[in-house]
Amino acid sequence: TQYVCDEDFLFGVGSREVGARNLSLQVYDYKSNTRHLCIGRVSVPLEEYSFKDEDKPLSLKQHIIPARETQDCFGSLQVALTVTTESIRLAILRAEGLVPVDMHGSIEPYCRVLVYNGSEMVHKKKTCIAVERTFVWQECFTLDLPEKTLLCDVSVTIEVRDALRNTRSTSYLLLGRVILSNSVASGHGLVQWEHACSKRGTTVTEWQPIQP
Numbered sequence: 001t002q003y004v005c006d007e008d009f010l011f012g013v014g015s016r017e018v019g020a021r022n023l024s025l026q027v028y029d030y031k032s033n034t035r036h037l038c039i040g041r042v043s044v045p046l047e048e049y050s051f052k053d054e055d056k057p058l059s060l061k062q063h064i065i066p067a068r069e070t071q072d073c074f075g076s077l078q079v080a081l082t083v084t085t086e087s088i089r090l091a092i093l094r095a096e097g098l099v100p101v102d103m104h105g106s107i108e109p110y111c112r113v114l115v116y117n118g119s120e121m122v123h124k125k126k127t128c129i130a131v132e133r134t135f136v137w138q139e140c141f142t143l144d145l146p147e148k149t150l151l152c153d154v155s156v157t158i159e160v161r162d163a164l165r166n167t168r169s170t171s172y173l174l175l176g177r178v179i180l181s182n183s184v185a186s187g188h189g190l191v192q193w194e195h196a197c198s199k200r201g202t203t204v205t206e207w208q209p210i211q212p
Contacts, residue, residue, distance in 0.1 A: 019047040027064055040064040074099040074176040074212065077111075077160060080140075080205040081180060083151065083196040088115065088143045089203070090156065092127050095135040095210070098175060100162065109135060109175065112159040115143050122146060129163050151197050155181035160210055176210035 013021060023044040042062045049058055075098040080091035092111045100107050108129050115123035123143045130137055145154065158178040179185040180193045188208050196204040 015052075021046050075160075075210045076207045077158065077178050077210055078205065078207050079158065079178065079180070079192070080203050081156075081192055081196045082201065082203045083193075084200050085145075085149075085151070087145055088154070088156065089140065090143065090158075091140040091203075091205075092137045092158065093205070094137065095130070095160065096207075098135060098160070098210070100175075107135075107175075108163045109160055110163060111137065112161060113141060113143075114157040114159070116155045116157070117146060117149055118153045152182050155179060155184050156193075158208075176212055178208040178210060180208075 023046055025042045027039045027041065029039050042064055044060060044062060049060075075095055077095045078093040080089075080093060082089035090113060092113070095109065098107050098109055110129045111127045113123070113125040113127075114121060122145070123141075125141050125143070127137045127139045156179070158180075160175045160177065162173045162175050179189045181189065182193055182197065185193060188206065192204055192206045192208065196202070
């Protein structure tokens with residue numbers, strides 16, 4: 001399928017300085033009832049081309065780099081966390097800005113929750129598949145911790161996965177993950193975990209960036 005825009009843009013850059021500039025274009029898929037989806041980008045270093053003849057247009061053909069290859073965050077996940085010495089209460093609320101593995105495909109996301117005590121997995125749960133375009137779960141899990149567990153050894157990994165279904169089978173692709181922990185997490189995941197541990201029994205709700 002060919003997509004034709006046939007639009008012109010004029011930038012106030014002279015021929016002497018254009019060689020020091022970089023032309024960057026982002027390609028979006030228009031979504032009428034949600035955020036627009038970035039498909040990918042094109043970046044053209046203009047120093048590689050000659051612009052001596054200002055009256056003659058320069059025609060270029062460039063490959064679109066898929067969005068997932070240029071991003072370090074694949075959306076956001078809203079998580080509510082309550083920590084006590086005996087259990088973890090984790091609520092998976094909603095997601096925004098999910099980036100599909102296949103830039104032409106839709107997303108049927110669900111979350112898989114893995115709880116570790118050190119290197120030992122002690123719980124594995126998963127949510128239902130969220131309705132496309134809304135990405136709302138509102139699902140809560142209460143996860144009991146083994147006796148004598150130290151909270152500094154506990155980590156929670158939330159995998160956001162895509163259920164790609166066809167007429168014959170269902171495969172599952174990893175879109176990204178969120179890690180909540182004092183030992184193996186950093187950034188937002190570390191902050192939410194420490195906040196929940198310092199206010200035990202109090203629910204701490206945060207938006208977490210979904211990492212590769």
